[in-house]
Amino acid sequence: MKSYRTRPGRLIGKAILALAGFLAVFPLVWTALNALKNNVDIITRVPRVVFTPTLANISYILGRDSVITGLYNSVVACGAAVLIGVLLGLPAAYAVARYPNRWAGDIQFFVLSLRFLPPVAVAIPLMVIWLQIGLYDTLPALIVTYSLLTISVIMWLAIPAFQAVPKEIEEAAFVDGYGAYSVFWRIALPVAARSLIGAVAFSFVLVWNEFLIALMLSSSNAKTLPIVASELSQQGMNVPWGILNASVVLLSLPPLLFLGVLSGFLNSVFRQKKT
Amino acid sequence: MSAIVCSHVDKAYGATSVIHDLNLAIEEHEFVVFLGPSGCGKSTLLRMLAGLEDISGGEVSIGGKVVNDLEPGDRGIAMVFQNYALYPHMTIFDNIAFGLRRQKVPAPEIDKRVRAVAATLGLEPYLGRKPTELSGGQQQRVAIARAMIKTPKVFLFDEPLSNLDAKLRNHMRVEIARLHQSLKTTTVYVTHDQLEAMTLADRIVLLKDGKIEQIGSPAEIYERPANMFVAGFIGTPNMNFIDVAVGRKDACWTLTGAGTVFSIDGSRFDLQGVSRAVLGIRPPDLKTAGAGEAGNLLQGAADLIEFHGNDALVTFGTGSKEISALVPTRECPARGSGIRYTFEESRVHLFDAASGVSLLRQ
Numbered sequence: 001m002k003s004y005r006t007r008p009g010r011l012i013g014k015a016i017l018a019l020a021g022f023l024a025v026f027p028l029v030w031t032a033l034n035a036l037k038n039n040v041d042i043i044t045r046v047p048r049v050v051f052t053p054t055l056a057n058i059s060y061i062l063g064r065d066s067v068i069t070g071l072y073n074s075v076v077a078c079g080a081a082v083l084i085g086v087l088l089g090l091p092a093a094y095a096v097a098r099y100p101n102r103w104a105g106d107i108q109f110f111v112l113s114l115r116f117l118p119p120v121a122v123a124i125p126l127m128v129i130w131l132q133i134g135l136y137d138t139l140p141a142l143i144v145t146y147s148l149l150t151i152s153v154i155m156w157l158a159i160p161a162f163q164a165v166p167k168e169i170e171e172a173a174f175v176d177g178y179g180a181y182s183v184f185w186r187i188a189l190p191v192a193a194r195s196l197i198g199a200v201a202f203s204f205v206l207v208w209n210e211f212l213i214a215l216m217l218s219s220s221n222a223k224t225l226p227i228v229a230s231e232l233s234q235q236g237m238n239v240p241w242g243i244l245n246a247s248v249v250l251l252s253l254p255p256l257l258f259l260g261v262l263s264g265f266l267n268s269v270f271r272q273k274k275t
Numbered sequence: 276m277s278a279i280v281c282s283h284v285d286k287a288y289g290a291t292s293v294i295h296d297l298n299l300a301i302e303e304h305e306f307v308v309f310l311g312p313s314g315c316g317k318s319t320l321l322r323m324l325a326g327l328e329d330i331s332g333g334e335v336s337i338g339g340k341v342v343n344d345l346e347p348g349d350r351g352i353a354m355v356f357q358n359y360a361l362y363p364h365m366t367i368f369d370n371i372a373f374g375l376r377r378q379k380v381p382a383p384e385i386d387k388r389v390r391a392v393a394a395t396l397g398l399e400p401y402l403g404r405k406p407t408e409l410s411g412g413q414q415q416r417v418a419i420a421r422a423m424i425k426t427p428k429v430f431l432f433d434e435p436l437s438n439l440d441a442k443l444r445n446h447m448r449v450e451i452a453r454l455h456q457s458l459k460t461t462t463v464y465v466t467h468d469q470l471e472a473m474t475l476a477d478r479i480v481l482l483k484d485g486k487i488e489q490i491g492s493p494a495e496i497y498e499r500p501a502n503m504f505v506a507g508f509i510g511t512p513n514m515n516f517i518d519v520a521v522g523r524k525d526a527c528w529t530l531t532g533a534g535t536v537f538s539i540d541g542s543r544f545d546l547q548g549v550s551r552a553v554l555g556i557r558p559p560d561l562k563t564a565g566a567g568e569a570g571n572l573l574q575g576a577a578d579l580i581e582f583h584g585n586d587a588l589v590t591f592g593t594g595s596k597e598i599s600a601l602v603p604t605r606e607c608p609a610r611g612s613g614i615r616y617t618f619e620e621s622r623v624h625l626f627d628a629a630s631g632v633s634l635l636r637q
Contacts, residue, residue, distance in 0.1 A: 168360035171327050172421075176374035177348025190364040 028252075034245035042241045057246035067247065070228030075254065077142040077214075077224060078207045084143070085150025085203050090196065092151070093158035094184050098170070108159060114152040123216040130217060137219045145213055150203040157199035161192045197262050205255050225251050278303045278338060278429060278461040279324065285332035286319055286485070293319050294485040297333070301463065301478075306455050309465045310472040311482035312508070318433055320482070321465045325354050325431050338428050348377070353422035354431040358438060359414045361406035367393075367417050368402040374425045392420045396450075412443045419454070430455075432464040436471065448474060469509055473497070481505055503631035506555050506624055512588055515561075515598045517554045518628065521546055530554055530625075534594030537571050539620045544634045546625070552634060555624035558588065561600035564617040573598055573616045577608045589614065 034042055036053040061067050096104050126145055127136065135141040165188050173183045189196070214224045229247040233239055279301040286294040294316045301307050309317035322328040324335060326347035335342055342350045353374075361370050368389055375385045393399045396416045406414055415435060422430055435451070436444045452475055455462055466472055472479050473493040481488045481496065489501040500506035506514050519532035528541035532554065546552070564572055575591035575598070587607040590599045591614055600616050608614050625634040 166358065166360065168356045168358055169362060171325075171347075172354070172356060172360040173362070173373070174327065174347045175325060175352065175354045176421075176425075177346075177377040179346070179348075182377075187362060191362075193364075 031245050031248050034242060035249045037242055037245075039240065039242050042245075054242075057240075057242035058249075060243055061246045061250060066223070066228050066231070067225070067250070070223050070225040071250070073139060073142070073218075073222055074208065074225040076139055077146055077222075078204060080139075080143045081146030081150045081207050082200060082204045084147040085154045086200055088147075089151040089154035090158055090189070091184070093155045094162050094188055096155070097159045097162035098188070108156070111152045111155045114148065115156070119210075119212045123213050126213065127216045136217065137222050139222050141217055142214065142222050142224070145217060146207045146210070149207055149210070153203040153206060154199050157202065158192070158196055161195035161199065162188055164195070165191045197265075201255075201259050201262055204258055208255050277301060278305070279463070280336045281320075281324075281333065283333035284320075284323065284330060284335060286316070286323060286328065287331045292485065294323075297485070297487060299480060299487065299490070301461060303461055304459045306462045306464065306475060306477045308472040308476035308479050309463065309482060310469060310476075310479050310508075311467065311488075313467055314484075315482040316485040317465045317467075317482050319485075321431055321433055321463060324350075324429070324463060325352055326350050351428035352431055353425050353427035353429075354433065355415070355418045355422050355435045357434040359406070359411075359418045361414055361417055361421075363406055366403055366405060367398060367409070370406065370417055371398075371402075371420050371424055374421065378425075388424055392424045395423070396420050411439050412447060415439065415447060416450075419451070423454075423458070426460075428461065430460050430462040430464075432462065434465055434467070437466070437468070444471075451475065469511070473509075481508065483508075499633070499635060500555075500624065501633050503553060503555070503626045506626070506633075510557055512558045512599050512601060514555045514557050514624070515596075517556075517596055517598075519552055519554050521549050521552050532594070533573070533596045533598075535572065535574075539571075539623065543621075543636060544625050545636050546634060549627060549634065551628035553626040553628050553631075555626060556618050556622060558599045558601040559586075560618050560622035561598075561602070561616040562618065563602060563606050564615040568615075568617055571617050571620075573600075573618075575614060577610055577612055577614050580607060580610055582607075 033049075035057055036055070037048070037051055038054050038056070041048050041051040096107055130136040130138075130141040130145075133141075169191065170183050170187055173187045178186065209226065210224075211226045211230070214222075214227055218224070218227065225247075229244070229251055232243055232247055277300040279299075281297055281299040284294060284297045284299075285292070297320065309320060311317045319328055323330050324337070326342065326345060330343050337350055337352065347354075362373065365373065371389045371392060372385050375388065380388075389402070390399070393402055396419060398413070398416055398420055401409055401413060401417075406417065409417065415438075418435070432451070436447050439447060448471055451464075455475075464471075464475060476493055478490060478492055479496050480490050483504055489496055489505045491499070496505060496509055500509060503516065507516070517533045519530035519537070522529040522531065524538070526540075527538045528544075528546055530537040530539065530552065537554065561573065573591075573593050575593040577589050577591050578597075579590040581588040581590075582604070583601075585604060586601050587604050588599055588601050589608065590597060592598070598616075600614075626632060627634055
C-alpha cells in the first residue's frame with residue numbers, strides 16, 4: 001500500500017530531476033553541435049539535428065593568433081593564480097581553522113568581504129595601480145590580481161574543510177612524534193583532500209570565466225580567452241554563430257580537463273578496496 | 276622511582292580553573308585509573324600528561340624528566356583515543372607504522388615489528404585495509420597496536436571503550452588487562468565507568484571538580500571511602516545514606532535517624548564531639564533479619580523490586596527515607612509485604628554531616 005502511495009511522488013520527483021538535468025545539459029550539447037554546423041544550418045527556422053558537419057569553425061578559431069594568445073594567457077594566468085591560491089590559501093586556512101587567535105574571525109570575514117564588492121568597484125582602482133606600477137596589460141598583473149580571488153575563495157572554502165578533520169587524528173599524529181608542519185602535510189591535507197579539491201576547482205572556474213577584471217587590465221597583450229571570445233561577436237551585423245559556438249567549446253574544455261584530472265587523482269588516492 | 280609525578284599541577288582556561296593544585300605519583304608498571312563524573316578534569320589531566328594541553332602551573336615529570344615543555348612525541352608516551360583517531364587515509368599497516376617511520380626505523384624492522392604487534396592483537400588479516408572497513412572493536416585494537424608498537428614508557432588511554440557496545444566492551448577490557456599483565460607498561464586510563472576502573476586498576480584516582488577525592492586500590496576505595504562523594508560514586512547499586520543524630524548511651528553510641536535508633540559499639544569511628552552524622556550502608560550489606568533479632572533494624576514495606584538475576588534490588592521506605600537492599604532472589608519479598616533488614620556493624624560507614632568526610636579511624 002505504502003509503495004503505491006509514494007509512487008506518484010517519486011515519479012514527479014524523477015520528472016523534475018530529468019527536466020533539470022535536461023535544462024543543464026541541453027544548451028551544452030546544442031553549443032557543441034552548433035560548433036560543427038555551417039552558419040546556414042544554424043540560422044534556419046527549424047532547428048536541425050541532422051546536418052553535414054564541418055570543422056571550418058574550429059579550424060578558423062584555432063588558426064587565429066588572438067585565440068591562441070588568449071588561450072595561452074588564460075592558462076598561464078589562471079593556472080598560476082590557482083597555484084598561488086593553493087600554496088598560500090591552504091596553509092592560511094589551516095592556520096585559521098586549527099590555531100585560531102583573536103583575529104581569526106576577522107580574518108575570515110575579511111576574506112569573505114573580498115567577494116562582497118562588485119568587481120567594477122575594484123577593477124578601476126586596480127587598473128590605476130597597475131598603470132602606475134607600469135605592469136598594465138601584462139600577465140604578472142593579471143596573475144597577482146587573480147591570486148587575490150583564488151586565495152580568498154580557497155581560504156573561505158578550506159577553513160570548514162580543515163575544521164571537519166577530527167582533532168584527535170591530528171593529536172594522534174602529534175603523539176606519534178610529528179610536528180605541526182608534518183601533521184598539516186601528512187594528515188590534514190590528505191584527510192580533507194576531497195573538500196579541498198572542490199575548493200581549488202571552484203576557484204579555477206571562477207577566474208577562468210572572469211571577464212570584467214580581465215577586460216579592465218588588458219588592452220592587447222594580456223587578453224584572456226573570454227575577452228577574445230567576446231570580440232568575435234563584434235564583427236559587424238553578421239554574427240558568426242558557428243565560430244562563437246566553437247570558441248565557447250574551446251573555452252569550456254580546460255576547466256573540464258582540470259576537473260577530470262583532479263577527480264581522477266582523487267579516485268586514485270581514495271580508491272576503496274573491495275571487501 | 277615513580278614513572279609519573281605531578282606536583283602542584285594547575286590547569287585553567289582563562290579565569291576558569293579546571294584542575295587545582297594536584298599532586299600525584301604513579302609508580303613504575305602501575306595501572307592507574309582516573310575515575311570521576313564527566314567534567315571532573317580527568318581527561319584534561321590525561322591530555323596534560325600527553326602534552327596535548329598546556330600545563331598552567333606546577334610540574335609534570337615522566338620517567339624522572341620534567342616534560343612541561345616537551346612535545347607529545349618526545350615524552351615517551353603513547354595514547355589511545357576514545358574515538359580511535361585512526362588515520363582514515365592510510366591502511367592499517369601504515370597506521371601502525373606511522374610512529375616508527377617518524378623515528379626513522381629501517382623499513383624491514385618496521386615490517387617485522389608491525390607484523391609482531393598485529394599478531395598479538397589478531398590484526399594480521401586486516402593490515403591492507405582502511406580503517407573504515409573495520410568494526411569498532413577492530414579499530415580500537417588497531418589504535419592499541421599503534422600505541423604498543425612504539426614501546427612507550429607510559430600508555431595513556433582516554434575512555435577507550437566507551438564507543439563500543441556492552442559485550443565488546445567487556446571483551447576489550449579483558450584484553451587490555453591481559454596486555455598490561457604481559458607488557459607491564461605503566462598505564463594511565465581514564466574512564467567514567469566504575470566497573471572498568473574497579474576491574475582494571477591497581478590504583479584508582481577518584482577526581483571531582485579538578486581535585487583528587489581519594490587515591491587507593493579498588494578494594495580500599497570500596498571498603499574505606501574517604502568521604503560521602505566517594506562512597507556514593509563507587510558501588511552499584513548506590514550506597515544508602517541516612518542522616519543520624521549521634522548520642523552516647525552506656526558503652527555504646529546511638530545513631531538516631533529514619534525513625535530508628537541504631538546502636539553501635541563505634542570503636543572503628545572517631546565520634547568524639549560529633550553530633551550529626553550520615554550513616555552509609557551498601558545495599559548488598561543489608562541482610563534479612565531473623566525473627567529474634569531486635570537491634571539495628573530497618574523496617575518498611577517493599578516498594579519496588581528490581582530483578583537482577585541472582586539478586587533482586589528491594590527498595591522500601593523507612594521514615595522519610597528510601598532505602599535499597601540487594602538480597603538473594605530466593606529471599607525476595609513480595610511487593611508491598613513488610614520487611615525487616617539488619618546489618619553488621621563492620622559494614623557501616625559514617626561520615627561527618629557537615630563536611631562529608633569519613634569518620635573512620637585511620
